[in-house]
Amino acid sequence: MAESESGTVDLEIIVQGAQEGKKQELRLWLRMLSTTKLISQEIRRRLRNEFGATLPQFDLMAQLYRERDGLRLGELSKRTMVTNGNVTGLVERLETDGLVLRETPDGDRRVTVAKLTNKGEELFTAMAAAHEGWLRDMMADVDPAIVAELWKDIGGVKSSVNNHLSGAAFD
Amino acid sequence: MAESESGTVDLEIIVQGAQEGKKQELRLWLRMLSTTKLISQEIRRRLRNEFGATLPQFDLMAQLYRERDGLRLGELSKRTMVTNGNVTGLVERLETDGLVLRETPDGDRRVTVAKLTNKGEELFTAMAAAHEGWLRDMMADVDPAIVAELWKDIGGVKSSVNNHLSGAAFD
DNA sequence: GAGCAATATTTCAAATGTCAAAGGTTTACG
DNA sequence: CGTAAACCTTTGACATTTGAAATATTGCTC
Incomplete structure (x- = not known):
C-alpha cells in the first residue's frame, strides 16, 4: 500500500x-x-417472496427450459453443478408441485428424463424475466464496458482453474 | 453477434x-x-481430503483467527454471511471437535462469544497456508495484472449490488 | 447366455442453509 | 418498580448439499 x-x-x-x-x-x-x-442471497429472497421458488429450483428449470425434449438426470447434474443425489430430490419436489415430470425412455430403463410441464414453463418464463431485471438493477452502477471485461476475464480465471483441478474437469 | x-x-x-x-x-x-x-468445490474437496474439515467451518475459523478475543455469534453470522441459526450449529460441531469454545461474558448474559482453542488455531494455520497455495495454483494461468483488475472491478460490482438491495445492506 | 464391468439413478447419513417463532436478558420509560 | 421494547441466541421445520454405498439396467466378453 x-x-x-x-x-x-x-x-x-x-x-x-x-x-x-x-x-x-x-x-x-x-x-x-x-x-x-x-x-x-438477494436473488433467493426475491424468488421466494415473489414466486415461492428456490434458487436451485430456478437453476434446474432454466436448464430444462433450454432443452424442451428434457434432460437426463445425470446431464442435469452436470449442467447445474449439483450432485446426482441432489438432483433426485430437487426433481422430486418440482414434480410434486407439478412443474416438472419424469419419464423413462423405452430404449434404456436406467435413464430418467425430466421435462418442464406447461405450468413449469409458464412459471419459469415469468421468473426468468424478473431475474434478468434484478441483475440489471443490481449491476446498474457498473459501466457496461466493465461488465464485458469482467465476463471475459472471469472466463480466463475459470479456464485456469479448470486446468489445475485435482479431480474431474468441467467446461 | x-x-x-x-x-x-x-x-x-x-x-x-x-x-x-x-x-x-x-x-x-x-x-x-x-x-x-x-x-x-475444489477447495471443499481438498479441505475434506487433507484436513477433514468443511468449507463453512474453515470460513468460520478464519473469522475467529482474526479476532483472538473471540466474536459474538451475531457478529460471526454477519461476517460469514450465514444466518444466526446456522452459526449455532456450526459452532456446536466445532466445539464438539475441540476447535472452538463458547463462553458467556459476565456483563451480558444474552451473549455467547466463540473463540478458537489452541488446537483450533493450529489446525487453522495449517489449513490457511494450504488454502492460499491452492488458490495460487488454480489461478496460476491468470496474469497478476488481471487478478488485480478483477479485484477492483468486482469491488465495483459489489458496491453496486449493495446499493440496490431490497432488504438489509452490507459492507 | 452367464458373468462382469460400465452406466444411471436412488438412498442414506451428516452437514449446511433459510426463515420464522420462541426463549432468555437487558434497557428504557412511565 | 414493572412492564414493554429491543437485543441475542436457540429451536424447529424444511430445503439443499455432499459423498459414499446400494440398486437397477445395459453391454460386453468368452
Missing part, C-alpha cells in the same frame, strides 16, 4: 509483485465469494 | 449496447456463479 518515494515505477511494480502481490489471488477469491453470496 | 459490415465502430458499439448488450449482466452473473461454484 505505501509507495516508496525513491523508487521508479518499474521498481515499484517489481517490489509489489514480489511482496504485496503474494496474496492477490486469495483476496480476489474472497471478494468473488462474498459478492456471489451477496447476489445469491 | 453478427456485426453489420456497413456500420462505423461507434455505431457498432451503440447497436451492440442497445441490442446484444441487454443480457450482459445476466451472462456475467452466470459466469461468476459457475466459476465460484467450481472453485468452491
